[in-house]
Amino acid sequence: MMTDLFITPKLQTLLPRLRAFMHEEVYPLEKLFLTRPYAELEKNELAALRQKVKSEGLWAPHLPEEEGGMGLNLVEFGQVSEILGTSPLGHYAFNCQAPDIGNMELLHKYASPVLKERYLQPLVAGQIRSCFSMTEPEFAGSNPVRMATRAERVGNQYIINGHKWFTSSADGAAFAIVMAITNPKAAPHARASMILVPLETAGFVHVRRISIMGEEGSGYMSHSEVRYENCAVPVEHLIGNEGEGFKLAQERLGPGRIHHCMRWIGICERAFDMMCRYAAQRELSENTPIAAKQIVQSWIAESRAQINAARLMVLHTAAGIDRKGTHALRVEISTIKFFVANVLMQVLDRAIQVHGALGITDDTLLSFWYRHERGARIYDGPDEVHQYVVARETLKNYGIKI
Numbered sequence: 001m002m003t004d005l006f007i008t009p010k011l012q013t014l015l016p017r018l019r020a021f022m023h024e025e026v027y028p029l030e031k032l033f034l035t036r037p038y039a040e041l042e043k044n045e046l047a048a049l050r051q052k053v054k055s056e057g058l059w060a061p062h063l064p065e066e067e068g069g070m071g072l073n074l075v076e077f078g079q080v081s082e083i084l085g086t087s088p089l090g091h092y093a094f095n096c097q098a099p100d101i102g103n104m105e106l107l108h109k110y111a112s113p114v115l116k117e118r119y120l121q122p123l124v125a126g127q128i129r130s131c132f133s134m135t136e137p138e139f140a141g142s143n144p145v146r147m148a149t150r151a152e153r154v155g156n157q158y159i160i161n162g163h164k165w166f167t168s169s170a171d172g173a174a175f176a177i178v179m180a181i182t183n184p185k186a187a188p189h190a191r192a193s194m195i196l197v198p199l200e201t202a203g204f205v206h207v208r209r210i211s212i213m214g215e216e217g218s219g220y221m222s223h224s225e226v227r228y229e230n231c232a233v234p235v236e237h238l239i240g241n242e243g244e245g246f247k248l249a250q251e252r253l254g255p256g257r258i259h260h261c262m263r264w265i266g267i268c269e270r271a272f273d274m275m276c277r278y279a280a281q282r283e284l285s286e287n288t289p290i291a292a293k294q295i296v297q298s299w300i301a302e303s304r305a306q307i308n309a310a311r312l313m314v315l316h317t318a319a320g321i322d323r324k325g326t327h328a329l330r331v332e333i334s335t336i337k338f339f340v341a342n343v344l345m346q347v348l349d350r351a352i353q354v355h356g357a358l359g360i361t362d363d364t365l366l367s368f369w370y371r372h373e374r375g376a377r378i379y380d381g382p383d384e385v386h387q388y389v390v391a392r393e394t395l396k397n398y399g400i401k402i
């Protein structure tokens, strides 16, 4: 198999175990997921599932060994992420879901010992959830240096005022990492800082869960509009140093894009499998399955080629990051971000088409993914921004500055 190229000794037994666990324990819960509010599942079936993951020793696979994880590098975790991504419940079950995974990494590297004890430990243990609050409705998120949220230092506190949206998973979360301007006179990239705000703080207002394609979701599976109205937090809640917000955001996003891309490849594989099964089984007339039609064969072949190419590109980028760090691989990271998001759109669209009317019902996972993953071409930088980065860096070699 082509991914054997990236198999390491740690993965040899881990990946088959994970595949078996997904089949036996996670996929059977998907019917409930499609018919019940997520917040209800979180409290009941998913809490029990998380206990099983822990008892199997598979919990939080992204963490270093000393933190109770598996100490996987990015190439290894990427392949884990693909398997977990084959179900919308996978990453949450293993406590390595965005945005918590990025927040864990940030707190692990930059938080004070007090913040680590109070917020990182329970987050790692899966006792609480968190969110990341950066984008504002009034400003183009594609140019993140433009924002209005302010954190003013008054004595030993930051007083935070601002309006954010798409603060994913804020519903039911214990804290947010908020991006706010602390140094308005500094250079644009040195103005903002990251500050941890417990959501029980007076002045935190949960405005609404934003309805997306007809569904507002709940709990972990939702995106909120929120306001910070004179929210006061101790200065010790600063993460890293003042003015380092964008630097930390870049660090958070590099590996984050590998995680997302590999999760999308997991979705692609599942949708591809569903497409092939349905094409083979659904008969247009006696002994003529949909798979007999050449156009469907072409969709299958195109999808296979695109998924394989996407996986190779992402794992190759992950290997580069493991060796040289995020900055050295920034062009490759931009390349996979828009490329894989578009492969995902095409594979999902073909799988839905092959399923006919069934494809747009909520009887299968396809419509959930079609609605929820359209955002893949927008979050963590829209396609166009990443395409610009790739073109800009390429054209430098041809004497063109854009």
Ligand SMILES: Cc1cc2nc3c(=O)[nH]c(=O)nc-3n(C[C@H](O)[C@H](O)[C@H](O)COP(=O)(O)OP(=O)(O)OC[C@H]3O[C@@H](n4cnc5c(N)ncnc54)[C@H](O)[C@@H]3O)c2cc1C
Residues within 6 Å of the ligand: 099, 131, 132, 133, 134, 135, 139, 140, 141, 142, 143, 165, 166, 167, 168, 223, 375, 376, 378, 379, 380, 381, 382, 384, 385, 388
């Ligand atoms: C599902 C989902 C989850 C999210 N979760 C979070 C979260 O947890 N926390 C958080 O803070 N934010 C989150 N976001 C917000 C996300 O980061 C922003 O949507 C993203 O940065 C784009 O900003 P915007 O929506 O303001 O679009 P804009 O910046 O207004 O851009 C609109 C469009 O303009 C075009 N465009 C932009 N720049 C260029 C360019 N340079 N060249 C050509 N065209 C361009 C693109 O087509 C783009 O889609 C989430 C978004 C989604 C969809």
